[in-house]
Amino acid sequence: MENMTLEQVASPLTEVSEKPSILYIDDEEDNLVVFKSAFRRHYNVHTAKSGEEGLEILKSLDASLVITDQRMPRMTGVQFLKNLPDEKDMIRMILTGYSDMESVIDAINTGQVYRYIAKPWDKEELKITLDNAIEAFQLRRKNKQLIHELQEANEVLEQKVEERTQQVNLQKEEIEKLLLNILPVEVANELKEKGAATPHYYESATVLFTDFIGFTKIAEGLSPNELVSELNACFLVFDSIIEKNNLEKIKTIGDSYMCAGGIPVPNKTHAVDAILAAIEIQDYMRRFNDEREAKGLVRWDLRIGIHTGPLVAGVVGSKKFAYDIWGDTVNIASRIESCGERGRVNISETTFEAVKEWFGCLYRGKVLAKNKGEVDMYFVETKLS
Structure with a gap:
């Protein structure tokens, strides 16, 4: 370690910081360990043993993806996802068995869940699913940023249009004042409306x-x-x-x-x-x-x-x-x-x-x-x- 250069020390940290963050929630400790072991090389994996603990973690974590087991005491996976704040825009996935499929499908149809993962999961298949989900999240974030930038640009444009309109109105008022300085108001109005004034x-x-x-x-x-x-x-x-x-x-x-x-x-x-x-x-x-x-x-x-x-x-x-x-x-x-x-x-x-x-x-x-x-x-x- 003493012989490593500053660049060599810094690069792993940089690489880690660029990994997308995933929160995995499961009330079984073994499942948490297996999941973290399988995917920590690819993602920053955070774990929680309950929905309540997961909500607490998300107060400070900007996660790209949250995966929760459906069957948990006190708060099911679907209930946990319903309790997520509206401003949290991460991709939401749920682990489920066949017996819980009906409630999960309902959650998918109502837009609360991006996709479900059937138990038991296969590492390679799940990796593809996670990558697709994270790509979807990144596209969502990019679109959100583009929409925000567009809204800001529109606001700036609207402000400029409003300012220009005010300038044009002021110029119009000045022109009308000048016109009324040389023409009677009735004649000036006729000239503006018809383009000519009749003798x-x-x-x-x-x-x-x-x-x-x-x-x-x-x-x-x-x-x-x-x-x-x-x-x-x-x-x-x-x-x-x-x-x-x-x-x-x-x-x-x-x-x-x-x-x-x-x-x-x-x-x-x-x-x-x-x-x-x-x-x-x-x-x-x-x-x-x-x-x-x-x-x-x-x-x-x-x-x-x-x-x-x-x-x-x-x-x-x-x-x-x-x-x-x-x-x-x-x-x-x-x-x-x-x-x-x-x-x-x-x-x-x-x-x-x-x-x-x-x-x-x-x-x-x-x-x-x-x-x-x-x-x-x-x-x-x-x-x-």
Whole structure:
């Protein structure tokens, strides 16, 4: 032993550790000795004299195969196998004589026993049976491991799918938010459902234009960043005001802001809504300019023009969608704004007729409008109680 190398000492241990473990249970000591002697070279053979002792051993032994005698005191072989915990997946075999065959066959049919061994057993035949049983056990374990790995892989895949689905949903929400930033919700829904939005004709709608007076001169005194920042601050407030008053923003063109009422969903209050928004915008600009003057900064005076009439509204473009309005009503509203005065809300006669019961207005007479001739115009003075 002293002359053996470490490798020579270790290899038998390794070989033993690789042998499959078998638990053999029999209440007769001689049978245990014979079985262990016959098969210890091939398997790690563990023995027990009773079913109770076998159950205790299996608490710490991961056996490939358990073989039990059927006739034992206190607990038969079939009873022992019934008492095995569900998590124990070893192959189960039973030794039996002819007189016990009926109960053993029943155990086989119910899946409790892999195979029975008739007494007396032949060593060579039993060796083949044991090898087949252990191979079945190894295949069972391998399948179980593969199923476990597959379940884990499926869980990982499901998690990834769930994460990706969440990402797609978030992206979809962002896209929808962006879409709603440029299109009315009704038009956006139609576009998503049908792939196109149908232009609509409106018998009566109200168009509102704003424009900063002397904007070119204002721009000369500011850096590009300052100019855009100031303009954006104003337009953000305008956005909030028109949304509150049920108007739809159409677009901005330089320093000009355009919105409309009565679209895309027709209503009867669009002219009143537009004037309420216009008054609130001019009130905001007065406060805005008071603060600028207190700081010694140049004023941003605003004209507002409003006109009511028929128009067409719809989506233009196939890549960069834009909701827009067309018709002479739009052109007249632009001229009404151009003919207005700083800090005032200038309206056309058709708008006046629609709101005269709610607002006090000052008739300006016929005012010459570019390419439109003389047009009756009014300044909104007060809101009637």
